[in-house]
Amino acid sequence: MTKPEQDEHTGGGLALEAARRTKLHKIEELGIDPWGGRFDNHTPIAQIRDRQDEIVVHPLREGQRSPKQTGPKVRAAGRIVLQRGAGKLIFVDIRDWTGKIQLLIGKKQVGEKNWALAECLDLGDIIGVDGELKRTQTGELTIFVEDLHFLTKSIETPPAKHKGLTDPELRQRMRYLDLIHTDGVLERFLRRAKIVQSIRDTLAGEGFVDAEGPTLHAIAGGAAARPFTTHHNALEIDLYLRIALELHLKRLLVGGIERVYELGRVYRNEGISPRHNPEFTMLEAYQAYGDYETMITLTEKLVVEAIRATGQGHLLPWGEREIDFTAPFARKTYDELFTEHTGVAADDPAAIRAHAEQIGLPTSGVHPDVAKSEVFEAQVEDALAGPVFVIDYPAAVCPLTKRKADNPAVAERFELFIEGMEVANAYTELNDPDLQEELLSRQLDGLSEDESMAKMDRDFVRALRHGMPPAGGLGIGIDRLVMLLTNSQTIREVILFPLLRPEAE
RNA sequence: GCCCCCUUAGCUCAACUGGCAGAGCAUCUGACUCUUAAUCAGAGGGUUGGAGGUUCGAGUCCUCCAGGGGGCACCA
Structure with a gap:
C-alpha cells in the first residue's frame, strides 16, 4: 500500500x-x-x-465596529x-x-x-x-x-463546485453526486415523491385500496410488449417479469375488492429513448360498477390534485412553451381526430388502406383496424399537444375492452395524450368471459404474438366466468406524468437509476 | 438491431488547415478573524476513452472496439 x-x-x-x-x-x-x-x-x-x-440587534456602542x-x-x-x-x-x-x-x-x-x-x-x-x-x-x-x-x-x-456535473453519463451512473451537485435534481425527485403520495391520497379518498400483484408471471399478459424472461430453479419453470398489472387486479374485482389499485414497476424488453425506460412505474386502478367515463373523472382528479401537490397552478412550463391543465380537459373521439389530422374518412377502410400505403406503412394481410391504428400512431399521436382525452377506439385493437352496446366495432376506451405522449389509458372493462376467451385466442392479421395483447390466460378467463362486476379501469404512466409536472424532457430525469450498460472495468 | 454525433487533468471546458497539450475550479505550500464563485503569492497534476494504422510529426486524418447522447426500428 x-x-x-x-x-x-x-x-x-x-x-x-x-x-x-x-x-x-x-x-x-x-x-x-x-x-x-x-x-x-x-x-x-x-x-x-x-x-x-x-x-436581536443591540444599539451600537462607542468603540464597537459593529452592533452586538x-x-x-x-x-x-x-x-x-x-x-x-x-x-x-x-x-x-x-x-x-x-x-x-x-x-x-x-x-x-x-x-x-x-x-x-x-x-x-x-x-x-x-x-x-x-x-x-x-x-x-x-x-x-x-x-x-x-x-x-x-x-x-x-x-x-x-465535481466543480458551481458547474456541478453535466456529463449525462456521469449524472446517471453517479446519481448520488447529481443529487448533491446539479441544481434542481434533488428537488425534482422530492417532487416526484409528492406526486406519487398525492395519487395514493386521492385514490384513498375515493375509497380505493392498494394491492400487490405478482411481478413474476407465467403468462405476460395485459399489454402488448416483449417481456423479460427469467427462470425459477425449484419449480423448473420459465417466468416473465410483468408487463402490466391488469389481469391480476381484475381477478381482485372478481374477488370482491371493489375499488383496487396498484402502483408499481413493470418491465418491457424494448428500446430505450427519452420517453422509454425498460422498467417504469405504472398505476392501474379498477372501480366496480364504473365505466370509462368514471375513469375520465378519476384521471382528471388525479392529475389536478397531483399538480396541486407540487404547489403549481394550472399553467405548467414545458420547455419553451406552457401546458394548460385547466380541467375539464378536451375530449375528442378517435375518429374525429383521425380525420382532422389525416383528411381521410375514418369509416372508409379502403381509403385508410390507400393512405397507409401512401405514407409507407405495410398493409398487405393487415386487419383494417390495425392499419387504422398504425396511421393514427404515425400521424395523429405526436401532434396531440393536449391535454386531450382520445375517446372510442377501433374494437379490434382492444381485446380487453367492452364494446359499445350500439356499435360492436367501437371499444369504450380512452387515452389521455399530453405533448404527444400517452399518459393514461382506460377502458370500460370487458367482463363477458366467452367474448374474452375468443379475443384472447385469436391473433389479428398482421400482428405477431409478440406484438399482440392476445395471450391466452385460462385462469383469467375462468375468473371472468365466475363473474366480474361491470367496471372501469385506468392505467397511468407515472414517469411520464412526473415528466410533464416537473418540466423534464427526458424520462431519465425522473427515474433515479435509469438502465445503463455496466461500467467497463 | 441500424444511422449520425460526442469522449482532452478529479470536475467544467479550450487547443486554427495535422506542428511545443492549456485554463478555471479542485489539490498542495504560504499570508489573512466578516468571507460569500473570497483574495493574494507560489507549486504540482495528462495512457487526449481503448487498440491499431497513415504521416517527418496525430487530441486533430483512417479502421476497429467501448461508453454515452440523438434519431430510426421496436413500443397493438
Whole structure:
C-alpha cells in the first residue's frame, strides 16, 4: 500500500484522495471517529433559516465596529458544499435536503481542538454544528459555530463546485453526486415523491385500496410488449417479469375488492429513448360498477390534485412553451381526430388502406383496424399537444375492452395524450368471459404474438366466468406524468437509476 | 438491431488547415478573524476513452472496439 505522503505534492486523482486520507488520519489522531455516529436533535436548515427574525440587534456602542447581536442557539447537520478560509476564520456553506446555510468557524471561538478539526474539513464532508444564528457584517445569515461535530469524511473529490456535473453519463451512473451537485435534481425527485403520495391520497379518498400483484408471471399478459424472461430453479419453470398489472387486479374485482389499485414497476424488453425506460412505474386502478367515463373523472382528479401537490397552478412550463391543465380537459373521439389530422374518412377502410400505403406503412394481410391504428400512431399521436382525452377506439385493437352496446366495432376506451405522449389509458372493462376467451385466442392479421395483447390466460378467463362486476379501469404512466409536472424532457430525469450498460472495468 | 454525433487533468471546458497539450475550479505550500464563485503569492497534476494504422510529426486524418447522447426500428 502506498503511503499518502509519497503523493503529497502531486495533484492528480490519486493525490486528491491522498490529501483527504491524510486529513482523515489527522481526525483519528484527534480521537474523533471520521465516520461519525448518531446525531440527534438537529433542525432542518430551512427551519433554521425561518428563525432569523429572532435575531436581536443591540444599539451600537462607542468603540464597537459593529452592533452586538444575539440569536437563537441552533444545531444543524449537512454536507460541506463551499468553503472559504480567512486566516483564523473559516466560512463553510453546508447543505441538507431542505436548504443551505453559511457557518462561521473562528479559531478563538471554537477552541484548539475544534480548530484542529476544522483544518481537516474538505468539500463533501458531512458535519454537525452547534452555534448561534446571527448575521455577518455583510448581512449573510450565518451559524456562528460554538461546537463542531465531525460526522463523515468524503475521500473522493466532488465535481466543480458551481458547474456541478453535466456529463449525462456521469449524472446517471453517479446519481448520488447529481443529487448533491446539479441544481434542481434533488428537488425534482422530492417532487416526484409528492406526486406519487398525492395519487395514493386521492385514490384513498375515493375509497380505493392498494394491492400487490405478482411481478413474476407465467403468462405476460395485459399489454402488448416483449417481456423479460427469467427462470425459477425449484419449480423448473420459465417466468416473465410483468408487463402490466391488469389481469391480476381484475381477478381482485372478481374477488370482491371493489375499488383496487396498484402502483408499481413493470418491465418491457424494448428500446430505450427519452420517453422509454425498460422498467417504469405504472398505476392501474379498477372501480366496480364504473365505466370509462368514471375513469375520465378519476384521471382528471388525479392529475389536478397531483399538480396541486407540487404547489403549481394550472399553467405548467414545458420547455419553451406552457401546458394548460385547466380541467375539464378536451375530449375528442378517435375518429374525429383521425380525420382532422389525416383528411381521410375514418369509416372508409379502403381509403385508410390507400393512405397507409401512401405514407409507407405495410398493409398487405393487415386487419383494417390495425392499419387504422398504425396511421393514427404515425400521424395523429405526436401532434396531440393536449391535454386531450382520445375517446372510442377501433374494437379490434382492444381485446380487453367492452364494446359499445350500439356499435360492436367501437371499444369504450380512452387515452389521455399530453405533448404527444400517452399518459393514461382506460377502458370500460370487458367482463363477458366467452367474448374474452375468443379475443384472447385469436391473433389479428398482421400482428405477431409478440406484438399482440392476445395471450391466452385460462385462469383469467375462468375468473371472468365466475363473474366480474361491470367496471372501469385506468392505467397511468407515472414517469411520464412526473415528466410533464416537473418540466423534464427526458424520462431519465425522473427515474433515479435509469438502465445503463455496466461500467467497463 | 441500424444511422449520425460526442469522449482532452478529479470536475467544467479550450487547443486554427495535422506542428511545443492549456485554463478555471479542485489539490498542495504560504499570508489573512466578516468571507460569500473570497483574495493574494507560489507549486504540482495528462495512457487526449481503448487498440491499431497513415504521416517527418496525430487530441486533430483512417479502421476497429467501448461508453454515452440523438434519431430510426421496436413500443397493438
